[in-house]
Amino acid sequence: MTGSISVANLGKAYKQYRSRWARLGEWMFPFGGKRYHLKWVLQEINFNISPGEAVGIIGINGAGKSTLLKLITGTTQPTGGRVVISGRVAAMLELGMGFHPDFTGRQNACMAGQLIGLSTQEINDLMPQIEAFAEIGEYIDQPVRVYSSGMQMRLAFSVATAKRPDVLIVDEILSVGDAYFQHKSFDRIRQFSREGTTLLIVSHDKQAIQSICDRAILLNAGRLTMEGKPEAVMDYYNAVLADNQRQNVKREVMDDGKVQTISGSGEAMIEEAALLNDQDERLEVVNVGQSVKLRVVVRIISDVPELVLGYMIKDRLGLPVFGTNTYHLRRPLVNLHEGAQIVFNFQFVANLGEGAYSIAIALHASDTHIDKNYEWRDRALMFSVINVDKGTFGGVAWLPPTLELTQ
Amino acid sequence: MGMFRDIWVYRGFILSSVRREFQSRYRNSILGATWAVLNPLAMIIVYTVIFSHLMGARLPGVTSNFGYSIYLCAGVLTWGLFTEIVGRGQNVFLEYANLIKKLSFPRICLPVIIVLNAGLNFAISFGLFTIFLVLSGNFPGLAFMAVFPVLVIQIVFSIGLAINLGILNVFFRDVGQFFGIFLQFWFWFTPIVYPLTILPPEVRVLFIWNPMASIVNAYQNILVNGLWPSWHTLIPVTMIGMAICAFGVRLYRKRAGEMVDEL
Numbered sequence: 001m002t003g004s005i006s007v008a009n010l011g012k013a014y015k016q017y018r019s020r021w022a023r024l025g026e027w028m029f030p031f032g033g034k035r036y037h038l039k040w041v042l043q044e045i046n047f048n049i050s051p052g053e054a055v056g057i058i059g060i061n062g063a064g065k066s067t068l069l070k071l072i073t074g075t076t077q078p079t080g081g082r083v084v085i086s087g088r089v090a091a092m093l094e095l096g097m098g099f100h101p102d103f104t105g106r107q108n109a110c111m112a113g114q115l116i117g118l119s120t121q122e123i124n125d126l127m128p129q130i131e132a133f134a135e136i137g138e139y140i141d142q143p144v145r146v147y148s149s150g151m152q153m154r155l156a157f158s159v160a161t162a163k164r165p166d167v168l169i170v171d172e173i174l175s176v177g178d179a180y181f182q183h184k185s186f187d188r189i190r191q192f193s194r195e196g197t198t199l200l201i202v203s204h205d206k207q208a209i210q211s212i213c214d215r216a217i218l219l220n221a222g223r224l225t226m227e228g229k230p231e232a233v234m235d236y237y238n239a240v241l242a243d244n245q246r247q248n249v250k251r252e253v254m255d256d257g258k259v260q261t262i263s264g265s266g267e268a269m270i271e272e273a274a275l276l277n278d279q280d281e282r283l284e285v286v287n288v289g290q291s292v293k294l295r296v297v298v299r300i301i302s303d304v305p306e307l308v309l310g311y312m313i314k315d316r317l318g319l320p321v322f323g324t325n326t327y328h329l330r331r332p333l334v335n336l337h338e339g340a341q342i343v344f345n346f347q348f349v350a351n352l353g354e355g356a357y358s359i360a361i362a363l364h365a366s367d368t369h370i371d372k373n374y375e376w377r378d379r380a381l382m383f384s385v386i387n388v389d390k391g392t393f394g395g396v397a398w399l400p401p402t403l404e405l406t407q
Numbered sequence: 408m409g410m411f412r413d414i415w416v417y418r419g420f421i422l423s424s425v426r427r428e429f430q431s432r433y434r435n436s437i438l439g440a441t442w443a444v445l446n447p448l449a450m451i452i453v454y455t456v457i458f459s460h461l462m463g464a465r466l467p468g469v470t471s472n473f474g475y476s477i478y479l480c481a482g483v484l485t486w487g488l489f490t491e492i493v494g495r496g497q498n499v500f501l502e503y504a505n506l507i508k509k510l511s512f513p514r515i516c517l518p519v520i521i522v523l524n525a526g527l528n529f530a531i532s533f534g535l536f537t538i539f540l541v542l543s544g545n546f547p548g549l550a551f552m553a554v555f556p557v558l559v560i561q562i563v564f565s566i567g568l569a570i571n572l573g574i575l576n577v578f579f580r581d582v583g584q585f586f587g588i589f590l591q592f593w594f595w596f597t598p599i600v601y602p603l604t605i606l607p608p609e610v611r612v613l614f615i616w617n618p619m620a621s622i623v624n625a626y627q628n629i630l631v632n633g634l635w636p637s638w639h640t641l642i643p644v645t646m647i648g649m650a651i652c653a654f655g656v657r658l659y660r661k662r663a664g665e666m667v668d669e670l
Binding site for chain 1: 665
């Protein structure tokens with residue numbers, strides 16, 4: 001049974017003291033009761049991984065993924081429950097740990113190997129293979145301080161995976177290095193998996209999870225929310241993300257209603273923003289060229305003489321792709337009264353290239369928000385565009401040409 | 408016992424860490440490891456030539472020219488070993504925080520590395536000092552062998568102190584700051600640069616409470632007078648050393664998990 005992982009009722013909490021004095025007090029007078037409260041970051045985690053299985057862990061930032069991995073590798077101690085793991089474990093929580101800039105790549109590789117429990121003999125035997133995989137050439141005998149970060153990653157990955165482990169634990173590092181090395185490292189992981197290594201991978205890369213994992217586990221707010229086929233879990237995860245967005249909106253409305261110092265003056269506010277398909281269902285993923293509808297529900301908090309709603313679609317780097325407003329569309333609204341609700345529907349065709357996009361929405365008077373800004377919301381909506389049926393093309397826009405050839 | 412097995416399994420890592428630390432200090436210098444010899448050599452020359460010949464410092468009751476110099480070196484060199492182990496030991500977990508948080512490996516290796524490193528530095532300076540003793544005709548003879556058991560006692564005591572302080576320092580960073588100051592007082596409260604005999608008897612009795620005084624005194628007896636140490640004076644410090652070692656290991660077992668969270 002080498003390579004199995006069994007996690008039972010696992011929980012992790014950090015002690016939080018009101019002050020440093022409180023901790024000192026507790027140490028000095030151990031019978032004076034507890035002076036801290038526990039902040040749970042993981043609770044009641046149960047799952048089993050059989051040898052050879054590949055499991056992906058997904059969840060938003062702060063869901064407890066990395067903590068879970070640290071518990072499984074034994075770096076941190078659980079507050080409750082237990083982890084049983086069998087076989088040799090290789091964990092890549094952070095690459096290049098313990099590299100010393102003044103020593104050569106070879107010396108550092110040797111040291112890193114010893115740190116993960118390889119003997120000097122084993123490392124010497126594996127060294128040619130490590131060198132070959134890293135493909136950093138003569139740099140192997142140069143001090144690491146002259147390496148580029150990509151070269152360090154290459155070397156670190158090569159050492160960490162020099163010997164096939166029974167269990168390989170990987171935390172979001174498949175995105176290191178250039179595209180070539182990414183492919184290469186991914187291939188190695190896949191090969192390990194075929195040869196029987198149990199894989200545990202944390203990644204935000206949907207494709208990586210779906211292509212390599214047999215199963216996915218979704219963590220949300222420190223709890224195991226779902227477990228199952230990667231596709232199913234991924235879909236659910238996207239729904240959770242969407243839900244999160246809605247909650248954020250609500251939370252912000254509540255905060256804004258009370259404080260209203262954050263963005264704009266607050267005479268009008270965005271109650272809801274959604275991207276819908278033709279059946280009025282919420283969309284997270286849009287096909288290239290799909291017909292979609294941006295729906296924004298606005299509530300008037302106090303009378304406004306003039307209201308313009310603008311939106312800007314931005315690509316993943318935040319560069320504007322397209323934006324317009326109701327002033328330019330010649331539909332500005334005037335003399336709105338307190339309590340009124342306005343629903344805006346912008347129907348358009350998503351002639352966008354593949355990738356992640358966000359929509360910023362603003363409520364203001366006249367054609368720019370400089371004049372009077374009621375509410376401004378960056379990244380009010382997130383969506384991604386995938387290419388289902390359009391053939392391969394590049395760029396952020398879908399501008400299908402017709403081709404005529406003269407010969 | 409699992410502790411010793413871990414150390415054995417990770418011996419490669421420990422040895423290369425020691426080597427790396429030693430090398431990294433002189434890595435980018437032209438003279439390299441020569442500096443490791445030049446530094447203590449300079450110190451010994453200062454203490455011997457300057458104190459004995461230029462200042463003419465004499466130790467009461469010792470006829471040799473070098474009496475005070477040897478007295479001084481016997482104390483300063485061994486005190487240096489003590490402060491290096493304790494001083495670095497109290498910061499060991501903070502120093503390696505990144506490694507501890509990200510990698511799973513036996514943490515006991517870290518203090519071992521510190522002790523070996525300090526031992527290496529000490530071996531160089533003490534080796535030079537021994538050569539000086541031989542060359543100047545002051546070698547104490549067979550009694551010199553007694554230095555080694557006393558060293559063992561001293562190292563046990565230092566490790567015990569270092570482990571406890573190292574763990575406490577993770578939770579209460581004031582410990583490290585405080586102990587830095589404390590060490591300075593401790594140095595002057597130990598008869599290293601002055602002989603105990605210059606103190607009035609009512610002050611002298613206080614030194615029984617200083618474990619390091621008995622150790623340093625033993626070295627001085629051996630190296631200056633060529634006398635075997637009176638072993639019974641070393642019993643208390645041996646007991647204290649073993650007790651704090653045991654306490655430190657217990658404290659480590661109890662707090663190791665929490666420590667990682669705190670780093």
